[in-house]
Amino acid sequence: MACVLFLQGCAGWQSALDPKGPAANELAWLIWFFTALCALIWVLVMIALAAPLLMRPRAPSEPLVLNAGAEHRKLRVVLIAVAMTVSVVVGLTLLSFFANRTLAAIGSGAALTIRVTGHQWWWEVRYEDATPNRILTTANEIHIPAGEPVRLLLTSTDVIHSFWVPSLSGKLDLIPGRINVLDIKADKPGVYRGQCAEFCGAQHANMGTFIIAEPRARFDAWWNDQLRPARSPASGEAKTGEDLFLHRPCVMCHRIGGTPAGGTVAPDLTHIASRRTLAAGTLTMSRGNLAAWIADPQGVKPGAHMPVMELNGDELNAIVAYLEGLK
Template sequence: MSICRRIRALHPVALPLLLGGCDGPQSALRPGGQDAAQLYLLFVVMLVGAVVLWLALNGLFFYFTRVNQQQFSLRHGNRIIIGAGVILPTVVVGSLLAWGLSIMPSQRAPGDGLVIRVTGEEWWWRVEYWPPGADAPIVSANEIRFPAGSRTELRLTARTYIHSLWIPSLGGKMDMIPGRETVLTLHPDLEGFYRGQCAEFCGASHAMMAFESVVMAPDDFDAWLAHEAAPASRPQTPMQVRGQDIFRDEGCGACHAIRGTEFTGSVGPDLTHLASRHSLAAGIMEVERDDLMRWIAHTRDIKPQVAMPPYDWLDAEELAALAAYLESLE
C-alpha cells in the first residue's frame, strides 16, 4: 500500500485537500516508471527526515523550556549549540545530498535505441520519432508515446522561447532552450496515460501547453509506430471530400502537413493521424467534431497569441465539413 493510501485509511475525512495531488495522471506521487520511482523515494525520505528533525528539535525546545528549566553552564550550552546546530545538520544534510546525487546518473543513462526529438513551439509540441537505423523521422505532435520496459532518449530543443518538458508520473523535468539540445531519458514501466506540461513560463498560453503521454506494451507500440509512419487515410464520404477541398482552398496545407497528400506545410502541427490522438490544441480540447469546429473558428480566443489565425468567416456547414475531414485522419 502506498504512503498516500495509508494516510487516507488513517484519516479519510480531514485530509482530502492535502491528498488531492497524490493520484491522477499528472501526479509525481504516482510513479509510472523507474525515474519517477526514484524521485518519489527521494521525496519520501526527505519528508520523513524533515518530520523527524521537526519533532526532535521541538521536543528539545519543549524539554528545556518546560521540563528542565535549570540554568546550564556555558560549556554545556556550547556543546548543545555545536552538536545540535552545527554537527547534526551538517551530517544529515551532507548524507542526504550525497545519497541524492548518487541516484542522478540513472536519470541521464543512455537510451535503449529509440530517440524522440521534441521541439517546444508557440504553444504546442513538435514530436519526431527516430527508431534505430531510421533515415527519416516519423512526425507527430502534442502527444508522446513510449514503449514500456525500456529507456527512451528524449532530445529536446525549442523554437523561440524557453520551455520545460515535464511528465511528473514518469520522471523529472528538463529545460528546452532555443539553439541548444538537451537530453532526458525516461524508463516507463506501467502502461497507461499520463499528462505532461510545460514547466517553464513561456508566454501568454503557457498554462495551455500540455500534452498526453501514453505508455504502451512494446508490441502495441511497434504496431502504433508502423501505423503512424503510414500516409493519411483518404476521405470516404462526400462531406469529408468537401472538407478536404476546404482545407486546400483555405491554404491550411501551407502550415500543416498530411502525409500522402499535397499538403506539406511545416509551420504548424503535422495532422496526418490527428484523429488517433487523445487531445487537440496541445492537451486542452477533445478530438471530436464540436471542439474541432470551435478551435478552427476561434483559435485566438481559446489560446491567446497562438500563431494559427481564426477561420471565423467559414459558416457552420463549412466548419462541419472541415471537421469531418480532420476526424477521418486516423
C-alpha cells in the same frame, strides 16, 4: 477525513507522488525522505528551543562566577548540533549524488530516441530512425513502448519551455539553440499526462501533453500506421473538405502526408483524428470540438498563433468531415 482528502492530492495521473517509472520512483522516494527528515529536524529544533524555557536553572549564589559544568554542557550541545548539521548536509549530498547516478542509468541501452520541440503552445514530436523513410513527425502525444527506456532530446524554437510528466520523470527545460537529454521509462502500459512547467506566455497553462505507453507490438503497429499517408476522403463532403483545406491558408502552416500540404510551422495533421486531444490537451477530440477549434481558435485558446479562417457553415462542416477521417 481531512487526512484522507489531503492524501488524495498525492495520486492521479499528474502527481509526482504517484510514480509509474523508475525515475519517478527515485524522485518520489527522495521527496518522502526529505519531508520526513525535515519534519524530524523541525521537532528537534522545537525541543531545543523549549528545553531552556521549561527547565529554569537555579539562581547562582554568586552571579558573576561562571558555572563550569553548565558551560561545558552548553558547549557539548553546540558541538553535537554542529556535528548533526554537517552529517545531514553530507548525507543529503551523497543521497543526491547516488539518486542522480540512478537517473542517469535509466537511459542506458535506449533503443528509441524522440526529439521533442517546444512551440508556443504545442509540442512537436519527431521519432528518429536510422532509415530516413521511417522518421515520423507528429504532435502533442508521445507514444512509447512500455517497460523500455526512451531517450528524449528536448529543444525549443521560441522561448524556454519545460517538459514535465510527473508520473514518469522530473522536469527539464527546453532551451532555444540547445538540446537537453531526458531519459524516461514507463513500468507498464498506461496514459500519463504532462505539462509545460516553465511560464512561456499567455497559454502556458494550456500546453499539455500525453505519454501513451503501450506493449512493444502495439507500439510498432502504431508507428507503422502513422507512417502511412493520409486516408483518401471517404465521402463527397470530405472530398470537398480536402479541396477547401488545400486551397486555403491551412497549407501554409500544416502538413498532411500524401497531399500537397507541407507546412512545418504548425502541428502535422496527417493522422490528427487518431489523437486524444486538440490544441495540446485543451480539448478532447470530437467532431464538435474540432469544429469549434477551426471556427474560433482565439475563443478556445486566446493568443494561439492559429488565425481565424473565414468559413461559412457548409465549408466548416466539409473541412471537419475531412479532418475527422484522418486516422
